[in-house]
Amino acid sequence: MTNQIDLEAEIQRLLTEHDRVAEQGITVQRRDNVVVLGGEVESAQRRDEICRQITSHFPEIEITCDIGITRAQAPSDVEEIS
Amino acid sequence: MIRIAAVGDVHVDKDVVGRYRPALEQLPERADALLVAGDLTRHGTVDEAQCFATEFGGLAVPVVVVLGNHDHQSDQEQQVTEVLTDAGITVLECSSTVLEIRGHRLGIAGAKGFGGGFAGACASNFGEREMKTFVGVTEDISARLGEALRAVECDALVALTHYAPVPETLIGEPLEIYPFLGCYQLGNAIDSAPTALALHGHAHHGSERGRTPGGVPVRNVAHPVIKQAYNVYQLLSESVDSELVSA
Numbered sequence: 001m002t003n004q005i006d007l008e009a010e011i012q013r014l015l016t017e018h019d020r021v022a023e024q025g026i027t028v029q030r031r032d033n034v035v036v037l038g039g040e041v042e043s044a045q046r047r048d049e050i051c052r053q054i055t056s057h058f059p060e061i062e063i064t065c066d067i068g069i070t071r072a073q074a075p076s077d078v079e080e081i082s
Numbered sequence: 083m084i085r086i087a088a089v090g091d092v093h094v095d096k097d098v099v100g101r102y103r104p105a106l107e108q109l110p111e112r113a114d115a116l117l118v119a120g121d122l123t124r125h126g127t128v129d130e131a132q133c134f135a136t137e138f139g140g141l142a143v144p145v146v147v148v149l150g151n152h153d154h155q156s157d158q159e160q161q162v163t164e165v166l167t168d169a170g171i172t173v174l175e176c177s178s179t180v181l182e183i184r185g186h187r188l189g190i191a192g193a194k195g196f197g198g199g200f201a202g203a204c205a206s207n208f209g210e211r212e213m214k215t216f217v218g219v220t221e222d223i224s225a226r227l228g229e230a231l232r233a234v235e236c237d238a239l240v241a242l243t244h245y246a247p248v249p250e251t252l253i254g255e256p257l258e259i260y261p262f263l264g265c266y267q268l269g270n271a272i273d274s275a276p277t278a279l280a281l282h283g284h285a286h287h288g289s290e291r292g293r294t295p296g297g298v299p300v301r302n303v304a305h306p307v308i309k310q311a312y313n314v315y316q317l318l319s320e321s322v323d324s325e326l327v328s329a
Binding site for chain 1 (some may be wrong): 085091092093096097098101102105106109112124125133150154237269277286287305306309310311312313314315316317319
């Protein structure tokens with residue numbers, strides 16, 4: 001059985017190195033037998049692919065996905081640099 | 083007065099094309115140029131570069147970018163640069179450009195940068211060949227960014243990198259990965275010139291604001307940090323308007 005630290009490290013590497021994911025900004029926290037995913041990605045497809053890949057590689061792990069989609073609206077203010 | 087829009091880490095691929103465009107179409111009303119702080123794509127492929135050019139090209143203002151580590155993933159950075167350049171986008175790598183904006187000269191010097199860490203927890207050019215190579219890249223890129231910054235003649239100078247030049251804008255990231263997120267040598271390079279503003283990305287969980295040891299304002303414009311299509315910064319102003327939307 002993969003220990004807790006190794007599992008988190010393996011998921012982090014999977015999310016970075018898998019060609020269909022390539023995400024470095026996802027947080028992975030394990031609570032008992034549940035893995036909680038956090039962070040933001042650019043599309044719902046990318047969020048869903050992350051969950052799909054983790055489930056495929058670690059079928060015994062339950063996932064709670066708190067990954068958001070980064071908003072892309074125009075800004076409403078300006079910062080003066082001085 | 084000069085207004086620059088900035089964002090980083092947009093990671094464009096086919097699934098993202100169209101997401102930014104509504105906000106980008108409004109950009110010329112709000113800013114005089116757009117700077118993108120690397121990680122333009124997911125894997126650095128030519129196809130993804132074309133997606134980025136489609137989404138971020140063809141604006142009514144100049145677009146200036148540096149590449150990020152994701153843009154190197156497929157070892158096609160030269161082809162990626164060519165796609166972007168052909169789309170009218172200026173790609174900087176230890177180089178600079180000057181934009182004429184309403185009688186002012188905006189100088190931008192940019193480089194991807196590299197890791198290495200910060201005071202008290204930085205890598206040294208010592209030991210195994212692999213470690214010396216790693217730190218050698220850090221030192222070389224930083225030195226060449228400094229040269230590019232010092233060579234620009236302009237009214238306002240902006241440094242554009244992907245990796246962070248200070249640790250303050252990394253707050254929120256795990257301390258253990260700071261050496262993979264930036265290096266103090268970039269901050270030294272920025273301080274070696276009369277830089278008005280330093281922009282970077284890469285740290286998705288970092289903080290927005292910091293300063294170099296020499297006092298230069300630093301802004302982390304990674305998209306997950308700013309949480310909007312771009313931020314707008316005003317330089318060379320005597321007063322600032324609180325509202326962006328033009329009449």
